[in-house]
Amino acid sequence: MSEAPVDPAQASGAAPPAEGEGFAQSKKGAKKAEAKAKKEAEKARKAAEREAAAAAQKAASGGNEDLAKDNYGDILPSTKVAADKVQLKNLGDEHIGKTVKLRAWIQNARMQGAKMAFVELREERNWTIQGVVSASAEGTPVSKQMVKWIGALRLESFVLVEATVQKPLEPVKSCRVSNYEFHLTKTYLISPGPEVLPLGLNAANRAIASFEDEDPSQAAAAPTEAVENLSLAESAAAPSASLSTHLNNPAMHKRAPVQQAIADVRMTVRKLFSEYLESKNFVQFEAPCLIGAASEGGANVFSLPYFEKQAFLAQSPQFYKQIEIAGGRKRVYCIGPVFRAENSNTPRHMTEFTGLDLEMEIEENYHEVIDMIEGVMLYIFRGLEQRCKEQIELIRAIYPSDDFLLPEPGKEVRLTFAEGQKLLREEGPEEFRNVSDDEDMSTPQEKALGALVRKKYNTDFYVLDKFPEGARPFYTIEDPENPKVTNAYDFFMRGQEILSGGQRIHRPDLLEARIRKKGIDPASPGIREYVDVFRSAGVPPHGGGGIGLDRVVAWYLNLPSVHLTSYYPRTPKRLSP
Secondary structure (H helix, E strand, C coil), X not given: CCCCCCCHHHHCCCCCCCCCXXXXXXXXXXXXXXXXXXXXXXXXXXXXXXXXHHHHHHHHCCCCCCCCHHHEEECCCCCCCCCEECCHHHCCHHHCCCEEEEEEEEEEEXXXXXXXXXXXXXXXXXXXXXXXXECCCCCCCCCHHHHHHHHCCCCCCEEEEEEEEECCCCCCCCCCEEEEEEEEEEEEEEECCCCCCCCCHHHHCCCCCCCCCCCHXXXXXXXXXXXXXXXXXXXXXXXXXXXXXXXXXXXXXXXXXXXXXXXXXXHHHHHHHHHHHHHCCXXXXXXXXXXXXXXXXXXXXXXXXXXXXXXXXXXXXXXXHHHHHHCCCCEEEEEEEEECCCCCCCCCCCCEEEEEEEEEECCCXXXXXXXXXXXXXXXXXXXXXHHCHHHHHHHHHHCCCCCCCCCCCCCCCEEEHHHHHHHHHHHCCHHHCCCCCCCCCCHHHHHHHHHHHHHHHCCCEEEEECCEHHHCCCCECEECCEEEEECEEEEEECCEEEEEEEEECCCHHHHHHHHHHCCCCCCCCCHHHHHHHHHHCCCCCEEEEEEEHHHHHHHHHCCCCHHHCCCCCEECCECCC
16 A cells, blocks of 8 residues: 655644634734834934924024025125115105115114124214114025124125115114114125224214314324224213314214214305305306415415425415406406415314405495405305204204304494404403504404304304404505505404405505505515506406305304314314325
């Protein structure tokens, strides 16, 4: 009998699987695989979320990737800002919500935490606005790196910004534009400020502490202490600086709103002077500064080599005004530099100043000239009240002064020199009780008389006429009725002289005689050529005057020194900048 075949499983001792057991095991495995897959997917999802959050945090909090990197930094030739340009003085409600661009200086910058910064932007003069920059969660258009960079900008850096105009929660008192603010979206550095400002804007905009104009070579060292980030509204906390420090740092000196206001007043005086005279048929001309002989025969003249000759800087355009009259002009004026080599180190003097000069024919009496000069001065004063009100208010906030008193129309004050001296003797300080009618006034006399005139006549502007013969130059005509005095006058502001003038001698014989009387040789260089003008043709009677522009501005504003009114003052101790 043959044997039955043996099952391998049985042969190995393994029990045969129960019915349906193989199907049950595959179902369980599938469930396990499904659970594992779900767990892995959830794990991957959370990891992706963590990565996304980390990336966002990294972009917004200073990571290597800066999504706003194109919206700030040093300006490049390719940098373009397409927004409309705006001037701060023209901002209005119509700009709210609009994107604009502005070029301005960083007047102040400070961080507010890690994600926000405030800056004060100054466009010109004292036109300032607050800028706000805040990092956005997504890192664009403003990132945390951008905020940190803007907050660290140096004072007086020049920047280009793009911003949205918004209303602040409350007026920004530290800025002139207080009802609007800029929300910055782009900021580009055009020119950086220094690490330490040798003269901060706050100090530059305060009243000068000292007018001792020492040798610039000894005073040029800049301060080394840091400058605090103060707005102009807080400038009272900043230290004052000396005039020398101001002039040794001309850029910051000139950025001060008070200095720009003074400059505005100065240029307005020039314009008003020209306007009035041209309305009276005056013609402008140009006088030379280089001349071949000392004008007026004085010793206070600057000389310089001129090829193989010696030349001089003109002390006055006087002779040239008279040549213009001799040449057929009836009324002329000129504006230009005047040089005086006087070693006078006072707040009233400079070695170079700007003269406002005029000359005109006289038909009946030299008081026609006084009338004309009086008219132009009153036109200037009243014009300043109208055109420079804002600037004058700003200046008086730094250099306090009373209003400049003007006489009522038709009640202009004109005193003879003798009447002025009489007033001093009778009502002035004790030291002037014996002043003479034959000697020129000293500066203290002039100031004392100015105080008396203000009290008695309620004006800061007046005229002294009929100066003594010995106090006037050789070309001034003597009073035909009293040769001890001349047809000459001075104009005063706040008791200080701003103009000297008079009737000129127009006949050569009388001119030569008076030149000799003054102890001058009529044949000396410069004098001979001057007299020859009157010999060459008949010249009509004429007169005029020379006004010191710097003094007009200084005394009108009652500033402590004429040096503040000059763009670049020149004194015996200063030839720079």
